[in-house]
Amino acid sequence: MIKSRIISTPASAEQNNIYIITDLIELAQHIHEPAIHKYILKQFDDPERSFVHINQYEYLLFIVKIKAKKDEHLILEKYRTTGNQILKKLNENEATCVNIIHPEKLGDKAFALAEGLMLGAYQFNKFKSAPAPKNSLSEVTIVSDELNESDALRLNCLVQSVYDCRNLVNEPAITLGAKVLAEYCEAVSIHSGIKTEVLNLKKIEALNMGGLLAVNKGSNEPPTFTIMEWKPSNAKNLKPIILVGKGVTFDTGGMNIKTGSYMDNMKMDMAGAATMISLMDAIAETKMPLYVIALLPATDNRVGPNAIVPGDVITMFDKTTVEVLNTDAEGRLILADALAYAKKYDPMLVITAATLTGSAVRAIGSNGIAAMENNAGKYTGMLSDAGFETYERIAFLPFWDDYADMIKSKVADIKNVGPSEAGAITAGKFLQHFTDYPFIHLDIAGPAFLDKPDAYRPFGGSGIGIRLLFNFFTRLIKTL
Ligand code: BES
Numbered sequence: 001m002i003k004s005r006i007i008s009t010p011a012s013a014e015q016n017n018i019y020i021i022t023d024l025i026e027l028a029q030h031i032h033e034p035a036i037h038k039y040i041l042k043q044f045d046d047p048e049r050s051f052v053h054i055n056q057y058e059y060l061l062f063i064v065k066i067k068a069k070k071d072e073h074l075i076l077e078k079y080r081t082t083g084n085q086i087l088k089k090l091n092e093n094e095a096t097c098v099n100i101i102h103p104e105k106l107g108d109k110a111f112a113l114a115e116g117l118m119l120g121a122y123q124f125n126k127f128k129s130a131p132a133p134k135n136s137l138s139e140v141t142i143v144s145d146e147l148n149e150s151d152a153l154r155l156n157c158l159v160q161s162v163y164d165c166r167n168l169v170n171e172p173a174i175t176l177g178a179k180v181l182a183e184y185c186e187a188v189s190i191h192s193g194i195k196t197e198v199l200n201l202k203k204i205e206a207l208n209m210g211g212l213l214a215v216n217k218g219s220n221e222p223p224t225f226t227i228m229e230w231k232p233s234n235a236k237n238l239k240p241i242i243l244v245g246k247g248v249t250f251d252t253g254g255m256n257i258k259t260g261s262y263m264d265n266m267k268m269d270m271a272g273a274a275t276m277i278s279l280m281d282a283i284a285e286t287k288m289p290l291y292v293i294a295l296l297p298a299t300d301n302r303v304g305p306n307a308i309v310p311g312d313v314i315t316m317f318d319k320t321t322v323e324v325l326n327t328d329a330e331g332r333l334i335l336a337d338a339l340a341y342a343k344k345y346d347p348m349l350v351i352t353a354a355t356l357t358g359s360a361v362r363a364i365g366s367n368g369i370a371a372m373e374n375n376a377g378k379y380t381g382m383l384s385d386a387g388f389e390t391y392e393r394i395a396f397l398p399f400w401d402d403y404a405d406m407i408k409s410k411v412a413d414i415k416n417v418g419p420s421e422a423g424a425i426t427a428g429k430f431l432q433h434f435t436d437y438p439f440i441h442l443d444i445a446g447p448a449f450l451d452k453p454d455a456y457r458p459f460g461g462s463g464i465g466i467r468l469l470f471n472f473f474t475r476l477i478k479t480l
């Protein structure tokens with residue numbers, strides 16, 4: 001992975017340099033050769049141009065000038081996408097290092113540029129016999145008086161976590177089942193100071209986690225339920241924040257089997273868990289003063305002689321009875337047990353991340369996260385702001401009580417599917433049934449896995465949610 005560092009001493013002109021400018025007047029500070037100066041000016045005649053690239057044989061030079069926009073977050077995102085474009089040029093030229101030099105008060109923009117450059121460098125080549133050439137770039141130096149070592153640590157940790165999350169999501173089901181996922185959590189914990197406990201089948205049975213056990217019945221691999229705890233002595237909160245991630249390592253749909261190509265990418269159905277695991281790692285590596293627990297129920301959802309069938313009634317961890325009318329609505333069944341289990345911690349706030357519904361994809365596509373909240377109104381402003389700043393945007397859906405009526409069952413307490421409309425919301429209402437605390441639900445089914453690259457977000461696992469929630473927690477800490 002590319003690492004970043006931050007220095008305050010000026011970089012030599014005889015290196016690969018990216019100069020950020022806000023006005024063409026500033027060009028003179030960096031470019032002394034009149035012909036080059038003239039060339040750059042000419043290129044910027046195009047108002048849409050965000051950077052100019054000059055190959056000086058020995059080294060590469062980039063001038064970045066981002067046009068003003070009405071929203072600050074759109075400017076930040078433009079720096080990220082420009083960083084990604086510059087990365088491509090650096091790799092084409094087999095560059096190994098690059099410096100980013102910024103004018104006063106633009107430290108956050110230099111950070112965003114570096115972010116786009118580093119996030120765009122992700123490659124998933126492990127199964128290629130003849131791998132595509134590896135990216136050459138390995139170090140980004142930000143020359144800055146405004147940023148410091150802790151910013152570099154934050155950047156490196158976040159990028160590493162996004163990479164780890166993408167790797168988990170991209171890993172096929174044949175090599176990543178519930179056990180491997182739980183072992184991965186244990187491995188993460190060893191170096192980061194997180195306390196991890198993995199509940200095995202026996203323990204899950206003893207606890208009567210009926211949702212997780214029911215989904216697992218079609219599988220020939222037992223489920224796992226992993227608990228990761230980060231509790232630093234300087235935590236600002238007494239009651240924990242709980243992160244719940246959907247860990248369906250493959251979703252065939254079960255007896256309501258997915259048809260056509262709907263199953264193609266379903267190795268990604270553990271993206272919620274991957275996000276929360278990687279986020280925990282970033283929280284611990286940066287020693288965030290926050291008491292956080294992750295709960296990660298995991299299983300695959302398959303067909304088999306013992307698999308549950310429509311009409312089955314199951315009893316959940318909290319004794320709620322659920323009529324299963326569609327075995328493909330499995331995520332809510334395993335999450336429900338985790339949400340009910342979370343009550344014992346008397347949490348300050350619980351957040352779920354789950355590739356939960358096709359309905360969320362149809363509603364907002366891959367452009368953002370469909371969010372719902374109950375009793376957590378005081379956090380929604382901060383979460384939305386974090387969404388814009390990281391460009392992992394949040395769209396809150398209505399979450400009125402009426403939607404809960406749609407999952408009432410004739411034979412059991414509730415059923416696991418509602419009518420065809422408002423599917424993302426009724427899924428959220430199903431989850432809410434198992435909560436008694438401030439609750440935010442993030443349905444990441446749209447943006448968790450991309451069919452084609454989108455700037456610094458590659459094809460496949462995107463790692464969405466990590467930068468969002470890390471940013472949200474940074475804001476939250478200031479209020480505690
Ligand atoms: N894992 C899927 C949701 C999904 C769909 C994620 C597309 C990513 C992309 C989930 O388990 C599912 O199958 N949901 C069903 C629920 C329905 C049967 C009520 C859906 O949304 O179609």
Ligand code: ZN
Nearest residue numbers: 251328329330
């Ligand atoms: Zn499903």
Ligand code: ZN
Nearest residue numbers: 248251269331
């Ligand atoms: Zn699923």
